[in-house]
Amino acid sequence: MSEPALVAFDDAVTSFDPVIGLEVHVELATASKMFCGCSTQFGGEPNSQTCPVCLGLPGSLPVVNAGAVEAAVRLGLALHCTIAASSTFARKNYFYPDMPKNFQTTQYDQPICVDGYLDVDVPVDGSVRRFRVEIERAHLEEDTGKSLHVGGATGRIHGADYSLVDYNRAGIPLLEIVTRPVEGAGALAPLVARQYVTELRAIVQAIGISDALMHQGSLRCDANVSLRATPTAALGTRTETKNINSLRSIERAVRYEICRQAAVLSGGGRIVQETRHWHEDTGLTTSGRTKEEAEDYRYFPEPDLAPLTPDAAWVASVGASLPELPQETRARVRQEWGLDDLELTQLTNAGVLDLVVATVAAGAPPAAARKWWLGELARLANEAGVEPDALGVAPHQVARVVALVDTGALTEALARQVVAGVLAGEGDPDEVVAARGLAVVNDDDALLAAVDEAVAAHPDVADKVRAGKVSAVGVIVGAVMKQTRGQANAARVRELALDRLGAADIE
């Protein structure tokens, strides 16, 4: 590659002012497709969820899915957009084998949602800074099918022996949300990008219009990045990075692009307006299609569809039916639980706020719920390489574990074993406790026997304790806990051990 070496991020944002823009595609969780009655279920047999309309067979015609329109209106209202009294569809013409009609039916110059905003909170030096990201538009369109290129080394179309196309995804409704250029974020630009998508995703999930899973592609993000010499200069030439498939990668990709563009510009080069591909494994973007090679999409109004003209009273009723939005939830729990900005941000950044809220709703004290989701469960999710909500333990199960610890039925160590059992598919916490025989041992006779055994095994430690070095008793307690596989009541073991060794607890 002929790209110059990267400029360090701190230097890049000192020398240049980055401007970002984000285009997010959300696959709507409607039961049927955008323009026909076919199922949108993920993972069906290839081409089993198709009909003349979504296969683009000659003579077929589209009919707009009212559920998709409602989903668009829901998100538009949640993003403070104006809902257009009349919006239209257009045809975006280009040839590609996974696009049945060789044009995409999309909204172009008259989208359904315009002029909204989303406030995002970014942690900065121990406090939180709020950025307002302006939404230019949100519009409805249809998804394409999926190509599978067989043979060849890369899995890409070039060099493949043949290609297969699955049209199950063709025609699934998409909502594309486009921001205006986000200016003034400076060094925080990568974080603002990430937080924007995080917040948007939370809203999408809260209002129930999509599961918004990046790894399944039901939420996709393209990041536009440009640099300019000063915040007052005209916008620089931008690149559009695609193929970003996690929240973390949004931050990384924007950061990379800032460093790469800074290197090009510092070296006296110029930025080419182009599409770039993010590579998760290497953390790099590579050049895709340049503007010169870009297609002329020959947009024109879709003659097969009438304009969407949602009734104002209906729009108002959709607005009234919106649930509590994540920001409102945060404001509420902040007050009710007495959290500060950073504690809240910790929860949102970890992607566990909703889980904590649900765990509290299931009866757990807020502090315990937070501790579990930020601690043990976050660690397990990280180990498993999944988002916490995909870990496999539900908020009500966590609440039950918390309750068992609170009543003294489980120790913390035992509770972790119970969670492991739930994750292993052994059932609800009570079932795991029963099946594994996990219960705190409070029987003094049994514990004393174990203490005696531990004392016999560690005579030097026992002598130290007898000599008054009370803290050394931890070794004895640890040995007992180990021997009872964590089921002993550790506090009682300590009491029994000190008593046996004739030492007073002076801690």
Next chain:
Amino acid sequence: MSTPLTQSAQALAEQIAAGDRSAVEVATAFLDRIEEVDGAVHAFLHVDRGGALAAAAAVDAARARGEDLGPLAGVPVAVKDVLATAGMPTTAGSRILAGWVPPYDATVVTRLREAGLVILGKTNMDEFAMGSSTEHSAFGPTYNPWDLARTPGGSGGGSAAALAAFEAPLALGTDTGGSIRQPAAVTATVGAKPTYGGVSRYGLIALASSLDQVGPCARTVADAALLHAVIAGHDPRDSTSLPSPVPPVVQASTATDLAGLRVGVVSELSGDGYQPGVLARFDEAVAGLEARGASVHEVSCPHFGYALAAYYLILPSEASSNLARFDGVRFGYRAGVEPGHTVEEMMTATRGEGFGPEVVRRIVLGTYALSAGYYDQYYGKAQKVRTLVQRDFATAFDTVDVLVSPTTPTTAFLLGEKLADPLAMYLNDVATIPANLAGVPALSVPVGLAGEDGLPVGLQVMAPVLRDDLLYRLGAVVEADAVARHGVSLPGPGVLDV
């Protein structure tokens, strides 16, 4: 009994309902006629003898069970090959769809079947309905039964010729700029383009979506109205389909007077470029209207002169997009390519080999007209003209109830006569295009033969949106007057004797 071939559809339906003829007997007669004369006419691309006889037998069985039959039950019908028919080849006259068998029926085809009509087969047409002579069919031209050296018009020349040659009593056509009315005019048959949105387009292989409309073709105005009533009405599968009730076309087609009807003669659709014999028959027909109680007024539609140019930007633009799906990937023809080819190479070769020259010409025109930087200049401007044409109609309909003009400037032209001159071919549709641009309904009815060549002349009626009934009211009276004046216009003896 006399042959069913020359009977009206209405009479055939009555005879079948009364048990005077069986539907199988009627279907057999038309299928045999097709076998006999279609070698010379080539109105059909596909004949479905087995399916037709089975459908006819089902009607006979229903009748035997005493079930209520619809007003056209058991009557055979030919379907233009641009309408999807489940299990029956559908080519749109193009090599690129040769052998394609749709898995579904167009809504209008479903309605034919449900009404007990017997589908004989699929009729020839200009490729993707692009043309005015049926010479652009990839499967060879259709010949006009009035003179086999002449074209039957187009794009629906197959449907019109099938009627004129008594190969079918009814047919479906589609009309984007005159493809029902112009062939009707040059074959002495009746054809109507309903109000845009009055008949479902679902299953109609789109040429220009904002202009296309399915309509009835018949030998009498009353038959056309009956078929119109069968196929019209809201269809939830077509978003441009109107929810309004179907205008009372059948009732209107029984009219015998025009009391109080104000008829406007469009001054721009006459004069230069119109054959004297065409104008003579037209003027004669109009002159007779006052005797039937109508008042006749001259009306100016100043923007009709720009309609043709606007049409030839809007149509190719929409067509260039509508025809993009024909790429060899999912259905139809796929070009053979060398091993190691790319999908783009396969698509390019398929389209290059699969499309005929007129289709290529219009795709290129449309692609250009929609290109970045040219859109406003071409497509955008054409849409403004379209609005002006709509206003001309609105203004005219403030003072008159219907408009009339000759359907075509000339009678049927010779095969090959205009093939090398696309503009001359396009000019054939100068009188029919405004109705498509405005979405208003229009109908062509025979008014006799031109003096200089003895070939049929058609009169066009245009009415306001959703007043399709007025087409049939005026059409019925014009038809009756023409028959009274000249007798029934039939192809000359010796060409195709019945």
